[in-house]
Structures are given as C-alpha cells and as structure tokens.
Amino acid sequence: MTFSLKKDAKGVVVVGVDGQLIVGNRQELKQKVLESLDGGSRKFVIDFSTTGYIDSSGLGVLVSLSKKIREQGGDLRLAGLNEDLQTLFELTKLDTLFTIAKTPAEALAAF
Amino acid sequence: MNIAVRRGRLAGDVELVLRVPSDLAFVSEAVELVALHTPAGILSPRRVQFNLRTVLAEALANAITYGNREDPTKHVEVRVDARSDGIRVTVTDAGEGFDPSSVPDPTAPETLEREDGRGLFVIRHLVDAVDFNAKGNAVCLTLRAG
Numbered sequence: 045m046t047f048s049l050k051k052d053a054k055g056v057v058v059v060g061v062d063g064q065l066i067v068g069n070r071q072e073l074k075q076k077v078l079e080s081l082d083g084g085s086r087k088f089v090i091d092f093s094t095t096g097y098i099d100s101s102g103l104g105v106l107v108s109l110s111k112k113i114r115e116q117g118g119d120l121r122l123a124g125l126n127e128d129l130q131t132l133f134e135l136t137k138l139d140t141l142f143t144i145a146k147t148p149a150e151a152l153a154a155f
Numbered sequence: 156m157n158i159a160v161r162r163g164r165l166a167g168d169v170e171l172v173l174r175v176p177s178d179l180a181f182v183s184e185a186v187e188l189v190a191l192h193t194p195a196g197i198l199s200p201r202r203v204q205f206n207l208r209t210v211l212a213e214a215l216a217n218a219i220t221y222g223n224r225e226d227p228t229k230h231v232e233v234r235v236d237a238r239s240d241g242i243r244v245t246v247t248d249a250g251e252g253f254d255p256s257s258v259p260d261p262t263a264p265e266t267l268e269r270e271d272g273r274g275l276f277v278i279r280h281l282v283d284a285v286d287f288n289a290k291g292n293a294v295c296l297t298l299r300a301g
Contacts (some may be wrong), residue, residue: 057214067216079247099212100273108270120235128205136273137262148234 049080056087058148061095065102065115075082077120078112089151091122103138110142115120119143123151128141156181158188169194171235175215177223182215185233189244197300200244206281207242210220210296213274214246222248222292241283241299252291 046069049062057080065073077088090106094096110120123145125133133139145151161170171192175185186208198207214230222227229249236243259266261273279285284297 059240064183064212066186066212067179067220068181097209097212099209099216100271100277101216103273103277104270107268111268128201132277134208135262136229137267141267 049076050140051085052152054075054087054152054155055085056089056152057085058089058091058152060091060093062070063095064097064099065092065105066093066097066099067101068111072103074109075127077085077109081116081118084115086113088113088118088120088150089155090120090122090144091124091148092122092126092129095124095129096114098129098132100136103132103136107138107141121145121151121154123148156185156188158192160192165213167194167196167237167239168253169235169237171233171237173235174231175219175231175233177219177225177227177229177231179216179219179225180270182212182219189233189235193235193242197237197242198298199301202298202301207244210227210278210281210298211244211246213241214244214294216296217274218246218248218250221253222250224250226296239300241297244294244296244298246296247288247293250292252288261287276279 046062105147113120122144156175159172172183175181189211190203191207218231221224232247234245258275261276282296283299286295
C-alpha cells in the first residue's frame with residue numbers, strides 16, 4: 045500500500061508516502077486526503093520518511109491539496125524529506141509555499 | 156511492456172530498449188524495470204534512486220500525456236545507453252513534438268502555485284545534459300558517471 049493515513053490524539057492526520065509519489069498514484073493520494081478533509085479533518089502532515097522519489101506531478105498534487113485545505117481553514121505540512129527531496133523543494137521554490145519539518149514528530153508538535 | 160537488453164562491444168556497456176504503452180499507470184513499472192537493468196557502478200546508488208528514477212518518470216509522463224496524448228494505439232520508446240562514462244536515456248514519443256523554449260519558468264511568482272509545468276524544469280536540474288531532437292518529440296538525458 046503506497047499511502048497510509050493515521051489520526052493522532054489532537055486530530056492531525058499523518059499521511060505516510062511509501063515508495064514514490066508520481067503521476068501514476070497522485071490521484072490516490074488526492075482522493076484520500078480530500079475524503080479526510082470532507083470528513084472534517086483540517087490539519088495534515090505528509091510524511092516522506094520512506095519516500096524514494098517525487099516527480100513534478102506529485103509536487104503539483106501537494107500544491108493543489110495545500111490550496112484546498114487552506115480554503116477550508118486548515119493546514120498541510122510536510123515532514124521527513126531526505127536531502128534530495130529537500131533540494132527538489134528548494135530548487136522549485138516550493139519550500140516557500142510549505143511549512144517543512146525535519147520529522148513527523150516535529151511537525152505534529154508545531155501544530 | 157517488455158524490455159530488450161543488449162550487451163555492448165566493451166565490457167560493461169549495456170543498451171536497454173523499452174516500449175511503454177501510452178498509459179500513465181505504466182510509468183512506475185517502467186521506471187523500476189530500467190533501474191533494475193541499469194548496470195551498477197556507473198551512477199551512485201543515490202543517483203539511481205533519485206535522479207535517474209525522477210527524470211525518467213518525468214520524461215515518460217510528458218511523452219505519454221503531451222506527446223501521445225494517452226492514445227492507446229501509440230507507444231513511448233525508452234532507450235538507455237549505459238557506458239563506463241555515464242548513462243544516456245532517450246525517450247521518444249509518437250507525437251508532433253514541442254518547443255522546449257516555450258515552457259514558462261515554474262518558479263516565477265505567477266506560476267509558483269500552478270499544479271503543473273515543473274517537469275522539464277526538474278529534469279534540467281537533475282541531469283548533466285538535456286538534448287531534444289529537431290522535431291521536439293525525443294529527449295536525451297545524460298547522467299555522467301559518479
């Protein structure tokens with residue numbers, strides 16, 4: 045299973061991305077997060093600790109989800125990026141659009 | 156989807172040819188097939204894991220979406236030339252081609268929050284050279300050894 049969703053005690057949804065987030069599976073992530081948003085969740089952390097690579101479609105779906113969540117008064121944060129993925133966000137300047145924490149625990153503590 | 160693997164004249168040289176259906180669901184499998192058959196030792200494991208996989212996924216997605224317009228009667232060809240000095244990946248679609256200079260900068264303030272348009276930009280930053288054929292329907296990505 046590529047994506048796993050868990051809700052912590054404070055109601056923050058942590059989404060694990062195992063393997064890759066690319067053009068072939070981005071809709072699955074979008075659907076799962078939007079279902080959770082429709083169900084009332086407003087705070088999300090996407091955990092990339094076990095993610096090998098993300099393509100531009102994956103980046104695009106994160107931008108889209110972040111917008112939709114903000115429109116509902118929520119927040120989407122990122123965590124667990126390895127050095128290469130962090131560089132990807134920096135070179136595309138998407139690090140300026142997202143709050144990025146080193147670890148999921150750090151992201152959860154900051155909510 | 157099948158992959159042909161040919162040994163080159165020099166020890167370690169390998170040529171891979173893969174025909175990928177015009178369906179985005181095949182991108183992940185195609186990327187893993189190429190990564191699996193690419194000889195070890197030319198690129199670092201980290202560059203195979205990240206750079207090679209990411210740029211191939213990007214190039215395939217562009218070829219399937221914009222080149223072949225997801226037409227099931229068309230295929231995308233991936234040709235990988237692996238030599239001791241580096242790896243060249245050529246992705247060719249059956250489309251009309253495009254002008255790569257017409258793609259806007261995805262990091263500009265007016266495009267930063269767009270969902271699409273980052274593929275070529277990402278490719279350019281993750282490989283050592285990007286070359287298009289004259290028609291614009293084939294892109295050659297070079298990753299030098301290391």
